Amino acid sequence: MKYTEDHEWLRVEGDLVVVGITEHAATQLGDVVFIELPEVEAMVAQGEEVVVIESVKAASDILAPVDGEIVAVNDRLADKPGLVNEDPTGAAWMFKMRVDDLSVLDDFMDEDEYNELIG
Amino acid sequence: MADPDATQLQRLGLHALHLSLGARMVPFAGYQMPVQYPAGVMAEHLHTRASAGLFDVSHMGQVILRPRQGLPALALSLEALVPADMLGLGAGRQRYGLFTDETGGILDDLMIANRGDHLLLVVNAACKATDLAHLRAHLGEAAEVEEITDRALLALQGPAAETALVRLVPGAAAMRFMDVAVLPWQGAEVWLSRSGYTGEDGFEISLPADAAQAFAEALLAMPEVAPAGLGARDSLRLEAGLPLYGHDIDRSTTPAEAGLGWSIPKVRRTGGARAGGFPGAGRILAELAAGAARQHVGLRPGGRAPMREGTVLYAGNTAIGAVTSGGFGPSLGAPVSMGYVSVAHAAPGTALTGAVRGKALPVAVAALPFITTRYQR
Numbered sequence: 336m337k338y339t340e341d342h343e344w345l346r347v348e349g350d351l352v353v354v355g356i357t358e359h360a361a362t363q364l365g366d367v368v369f370i371e372l373p374e375v376e377a378m379v380a381q382g383e384e385v386v387v388i389e390s391v392k393a394a395s396d397i398l399a400p401v402d403g404e405i406v407a408v409n410d411r412l413a414d415k416p417g418l419v420n421e422d423p424t425g426a427a428w429m430f431k432m433r434v435d436d437l438s439v440l441d442d443f444m445d446e447d448e449y450n451e452l453i454g
Numbered sequence: 455m456a457d458p459d460a461t462q463l464q465r466l467g468l469h470a471l472h473l474s475l476g477a478r479m480v481p482f483a484g485y486q487m488p489v490q491y492p493a494g495v496m497a498e499h500l501h502t503r504a505s506a507g508l509f510d511v512s513h514m515g516q517v518i519l520r521p522r523q524g525l526p527a528l529a530l531s532l533e534a535l536v537p538a539d540m541l542g543l544g545a546g547r548q549r550y551g552l553f554t555d556e557t558g559g560i561l562d563d564l565m566i567a568n569r570g571d572h573l574l575l576v577v578n579a580a581c582k583a584t585d586l587a588h589l590r591a592h593l594g595e596a597a598e599v600e601e602i603t604d605r606a607l608l609a610l611q612g613p614a615a616e617t618a619l620v621r622l623v624p625g626a627a628a629m630r631f632m633d634v635a636v637l638p639w640q641g642a643e644v645w646l647s648r649s650g651y652t653g654e655d656g657f658e659i660s661l662p663a664d665a666a667q668a669f670a671e672a673l674l675a676m677p678e679v680a681p682a683g684l685g686a687r688d689s690l691r692l693e694a695g696l697p698l699y700g701h702d703i704d705r706s707t708t709p710a711e712a713g714l715g716w717s718i719p720k721v722r723r724t725g726g727a728r729a730g731g732f733p734g735a736g737r738i739l740a741e742l743a744a745g746a747a748r749q750h751v752g753l754r755p756g757g758r759a760p761m762r763e764g765t766v767l768y769a770g771n772t773a774i775g776a777v778t779s780g781g782f783g784p785s786l787g788a789p790v791s792m793g794y795v796s797v798a799h800a801a802p803g804t805a806l807t808g809a810v811r812g813k814a815l816p817v818a819v820a821a822l823p824f825i826t827t828r829y830q831r
Contacts (some may be wrong), residue, residue, distance in 0.1 A: 365685070366496040369758045369789070370781040371811070386813065389760050391495040392685055413758075420494075428491050 337440050338449035339400050344424055345440055351407075351431045352381050352440065353401060356388070359453045361423040365389040367416045372408040373430060374405075379405060386429050388419065403432040466512040467606050467663040473802075475681050483579035485513040496656060499784040501653060502690060506612035507682030514777050516602035516660055517589065519573040523596060528573065531596035537709065537718045537732045538565070543568045548632045548647050550717050553588060558734030558741070559705035560712065561588065563697070564617040567634040567647060573644070574634070574645070574817035575595075576607070576658070578699045579744065598658075605645075606666035608750040611656030611684055614678035614830060619657055622672055627781060630831040639725060651687060653694025653827040659822030689823035692790055693783045695752060701763060702750060702778045702792055708734070710741035712795065713750045713822070718742065748775065749800040752824060753808075757817030760789040761808045767795055768807045768814065774799050777808065783824060790824050791817070 337345040342360035346353045358452040363369070367380035381386055386397035408430045412418060418427040444452065462488045472479065474533040477488035488510065491498065501507055521528035538551035543566050555563035562581035567574040577585045584600075590598045610619055620627045625637040629648040637644050645660035661669055673679045688698070697703045703712045720726050724739045732738075755761050765777040780791030791808075799806060802821045807814040 364782075365490060366782075369760060371759065389785070390783070391499075391689060392489070394760070394762065416758075435543050 336445035336446060338446070338452075339443055340368070341398055341400075342399060342450065343400055345400055345443060347440065348431065349432065350437070352401065352434055352437070353405070353428050353431050355395075355428045356397065356419065356423055357449070357453075358410060358423050361419050363426075364388060364392075364395060366391045366417070366421040368418070370412045370429070371413065371415045372410075373405045375405055375408055377405045379403065379432075389416075397429065401432065401434050402442070403434040405430050406433050407431040444445075455576075466510065467666055468510050468670060470510065471521060471667050471668055472510065472674060472681075475674075476565045477681070477683060480684070483513055485643070487513060488681070489823050490683040490685045491681045493745060494681065495683070495689060496784045498686035500678065500683035501680045501803055502612045502654065502682050502686060503610070503629045503785050505678045505680070506610055506614040506656075507652075507672050507686060508616050508679050509609040509611065509687055510670070511609050511658070511687075512605070512606040512666075513763065515575075515579065515585060515642055516575040516605060516607060517575040517577060517586065518600040518602060519575065519589070519593065519800050520600065520831040521572065521597055521598040525568070525571065525573075528593070530594045531593050532573070533722070533728060534731055535592055536564075536734070536791065537738060538566070539721050541728070542719075542721070545570045546634055546636050548649060548709050552714060552717060553585065554709070554732055554734045554738060555705055557678070558737035559701075559716075560703045560707055560709065561585070561705065563651065563699055563703060563714075564828070567633060569636070571699045573710070579674055580700060583661055586610035602660075604663050605660045606663050608659040608661070608666065608670060608673075609652075609656060609687075610659060610673060610679070611650045611652040611682075612678075615654070615656040616830075617658075618673055618676045618678045621676065622669065629657075631831045640665065641642070642669075644669075648830065649674065651694075652690035653818060653825055654690075655828050655830045686776075689784055692779055692781060693785055693823065695792065696751070696828060697792070707794070708737055708741055708746060711744040711748050711750060715742050715753050745797060748794045748796050750778070750792060750794055751800050751803075752820035752822040753777065753780070753793055753806075754818050754820045754824075755789045755790070755808065756818065757789065758789065759810055759815060761791045761810060761815070765791070765793075765808045767793060767808060767817065769799050769804075769808065774806070779821065785825055792822070
């Protein structure tokens with residue numbers, strides 16, 4: 336698993352990158368009550384806002400970690416946004432991307448580096 | 455925390471207790487305040503509605519007005535600042551009121567209690583300094599204005615609040631909504647009012663700072679009581695349709711627009727025995743008689759997306775208002791908001807749209823409060 340400075344996790348699944356938010360991010364957000372996911376087949380650029388997460392406190396944006404195409408979104412989150420608090424790194428994955436070259440993930444933090452960031 | 459502003463923030467007396475309970479502290483009105491505890495806003499909110507939540511609201515201003523020429527003279531002087539019936543406020547009773555300005559806007563909203571030989575006010579933290587200056591400037595002859603800085607203020611709110619509180623202060627059971635009383639607890643003087651900011655039955659409890667932690671811990675040891683932070687306080691008051699100063703009401707909003715005309719009784723209105731005589735009376739009384747051009751209303755978004763403060767509201771393509779408070783209502787399991795709309799669109803059921811992230815989402819005007827309040831009248 337790789338991590339971004341914006342507290343997203345990235346997991347390779349075949350030739351796709353699965354993206355969600357870390358447990359640390361979910362704890363900071365508090366109870367999540369609404370998630371707006373991107374359109375499937377959307378082409379997104381690194382740094383573009385792709386997901387809006389609303390907690391009881393505030394709205395936050397999730398940015399595309401890399402350039403690519405959104406090929407799947409987790410529709411369960413529409414009805415169960417609280418999954419983000421219950422299982423942020425598992426059931427609450429947010430979207431899957433197809434990227435040109437999976438080696439772009441090499442630039443991101445590994446678990447030890449991420450833990451140091453949030454330490 | 456490396457936050458450079460943290461050093462500028464005042465810590466309240468129960469700071470250590472909040473930290474030991476695992477609170478997340480945030481800056482609010484110049485104080486470090488607990489926004490939530492480990493249970494989270496949702497759980498704290500639901501626990502308060504189901505049982506009892508304990509809030510630390512010690513940042514709020516407590517002000518005693520001691521009359522120099524008798525309480526009736528003070529009450530009449532205060533009526534020159536607050537459009538309410540202060541003269542008719544009986545001993546042991548509390549009322550909600552507003553400080554208004556010359557344009558009819560709202561300087562602050564507050565509670566005023568008659569404690570027999572003096573008045574006790576509770577004002578918003580962010581307005582405390584300006585309220586004190588306002589009182590000193592205008593009541594100089596009628597009252598000595600004393601800010602109370604050595605007492606904590608707790609709020610115990612929810613259907614089990616009475617059950618819990620009477621174990622410590624038995625006399626609280628005899629109080630009804632908006633009663634105030636001074637009662638003893640372990641040698642300390644406890645100032646109680648049966649009121650709150652959640653739509654539930656409950657009490658606001660002022661007590662000496664050095665007794666507050668033991669009192670709070672005694673309450674928290676009871677199975678009915680759980681700590682609740684500012685986050686839950688905000689979602690509870692939003693569901694209860696209660697305005698938040700600086701958001702739903704401020705100097706740009708009038709009592710009639712804000713739906714707070716109920717706090718201005720007949721005796722202070724046109725034709726009443728003590729009509730007017732407060733700042734902005736001309737506009738305020740004219741609006742109460744004829745209606746205001748815009749109205750503070752409840753709003754129920756059609757989807758799951760919350761409509762937060764600042765969301766512009768449309769009827770067709772015309773902007774007709776904006777959200778002033780909005781979020782998620784845990785007891786409703788749905789987003790809820792309040793805001794101002796032009797009076798033609800203020801009837802409950804009116805279909806509007808709100809602009810959220812560039813999309814026009816459906817929202818309907820709704821009656822306030824969103825929940826059934828449970829005040830013990």
